[in-house]
Amino acid sequence: MKPNSLGSVQRRRSRMSDSKNDSNVNSSGIGNAQLDVKPDEVSLLLHHNYDGIQELDHPLPRWWLQIFYATIVFSALYVGYYMVGPGLNLRQELDIALKELDLKRPKDVPIVMDEKALDPASNEKPVDHLKLGGAVFTTRCSPCHGPQGGGGIGPNLTDDFWLHGKGTANDIAKIVQVGVTEKGMPAWSAVLENSEIKDVVLYVKSLHGTNPPGAKSPQGTKL
Known part of the structure; x- marks a missing residue:
């Protein structure tokens, strides 16, 4: 065999060896064996790497x-x-x-007061109701109307002048029940029982003419 022929065979063998080695190297220049890629995952291999780390493009479930x-x-x-x-x-x-x-929501049923029962001389003897009404007044009403009803933020309840209604028991009961929202007085029907409203109305009626010291100036219409 001639020397030139021998060199040609050696070159062909070298190319075949390189081809076999390349079959185990992906497009990033890293061997599949080095990446520990299974044969069936070669097609999923993404063509990029980060410090020799490559990703498989698995489809989502x-x-x-x-x-x-x-x-x-x-x-x-x-x-x-x-x-x-x-x-x-x-x-x-x-x-x-x-x-x-x-x-x-249940509608407020107007409270009807018995005016005759408010008379201390009647057979009703409303003394106990006055005490109960006074307790309600002290807790709920005195912050605005004063501890003796002489007024504060709210009007004076002891004089002859009334801003709303004519000062009758039924008028007072309605005001207590539905409130006067434009003046800041809440509707107490959601807080007080009807019996408590009646008691506090009785107490307010009893304040008329007491003229406590430091009472607020008259407001509204004189009865």
Whole structure:
């Protein structure tokens, strides 16, 4: 064999050896054996590496993808229904709920006071009710009307002048029951029992003409 022929054979053998070695090297120049990649994972291997670390492009589970696509469809339908379509927004739902609550809430039944029973000379003997009414007044009414009813933030309850009504027991009961919201007086029907309202009305009536010291100036219409 001629020397030139021998050199040609050696070169072919060298190329074949390099080809075999290249079959175990991925496109990043790192051998699959070095990466410990299984033969069936070669097609999943991403063509990049970080410090010799490569990633496999495993597909997401089908059930996960189905849920993901379902959320996209749901969000599109939700936005279309509530933002563009006939769906109610939060403000509208709140208004409807408040109206339903108002319908379920029992309406205040006006308290009818027996004017004759308020007379200390009557057979009712309202002394005990005066004590009970005084306790309610001290707790609920005195912060605004004063401890003796002479007025403070609220009007004087001992004189002949009234801002609301004519000072009758029924007028006072209605004011206590429904309040005067524009003046800051709350409706006590949600807090006090009807019997407590009657007792405090009786007590307020008993304050008329007592003229406590430091009483507030008259307000309203004189009776």
